[in-house]
Amino acid sequence: MIVAEQKPIKTIADLIEDSNKVLLVGCSACVAVCLAGGEKETEVLASALRIKRKQEGKPLETVTKMVTRQCDPEYIATLDDSVEDVDTIISLGCGVGVQYLAERFYNKWVIPALDTKFAGGSIEHGQWEERCGLCGDCILHRTGGICPIIRCSKSLLNGPCGGSQDGKCEINKDVPCAWHLIYERMKSLGKLDKLLEIQPPKDWSRSRDGGPRKVTREDVFID
């Protein structure tokens, strides 16, 4: 999932300083799972903003809405009747959701309530970890299902650097060395010989270096 984290309430409050009525839009997809922009977080943020503004003598009117996914135009369209009389739209979606709202409601001021962090998963309830570098050219079949692109601090392709000590990365003793994990896993699978294949430099044009990317499935186009 896309993992995000809410900005400080004061930062969000500063961004809507001139607004009297705002629409807060939560998203039921990734950011709901990582407890940053789901229904509950949307209501809590709305409440906190109202309390702050009322104390300051500038009461804020809030409307809260949830959409199934902010990254699909058909769901964004369900908000058409809710945006007309609001000064600002606050998106509790990831960066994709904010942009979809801004595109759909071109004449409205749309602001992000979240900082979009990474593609990852939960390691325990309340904690999430980055697991995918979104490089566009997956090599997990060569590395025992452990991604060296994002889990190795240097994104090395052919084994650990000299900073790997006792299974930990030199950047932080709490960060496991991805290549140590890869070695241990390949060893347990009896596939260490696979690691002897030298990986050529990666084609980063399939990642962000090739500019904004697009995926097309013409067979599922409706028209």
Added chain:
Amino acid sequence: MDNFEPKIVAFCCHYSAYSADLAGSMRLQYPPNVRIIELPCSGTIDHKVLLSAVEDGADGIFVAGCMEGDCHFTRGNYRAKKRVEKVKEILDEIGFGSDRLEMYNVSADNGTRFAEIANEMTERIRSLGPSPFNKKEGDKN
């Protein structure tokens, strides 16, 4: 404010603090400012509910669960404690201040302690004065 009678909302666990309201049966005196809301477990308290109480004009709010280690549902009171701490952080962050919200632990057979908590919270809120969200109707609902 001389005649300020705080409105205090107490979210009380069914298995402990709510039963500890036997303070009344024990003829123990505690201020009538505390409005008790029964929860099936203190762990069912929610950030939004606490913030709603603030918005709706409660001068003080407390959550009362079982003694630590004694939760009927094993860990509900620890969860309540963490949520109360989080809401206190939010209230500090937005300038409301966290003093009007507190978490307590009290056992079901300790009516005396419940009365103490009610007194302690009432005195604390009395010294803080009315919530900015409390209207002038004072202690009337």
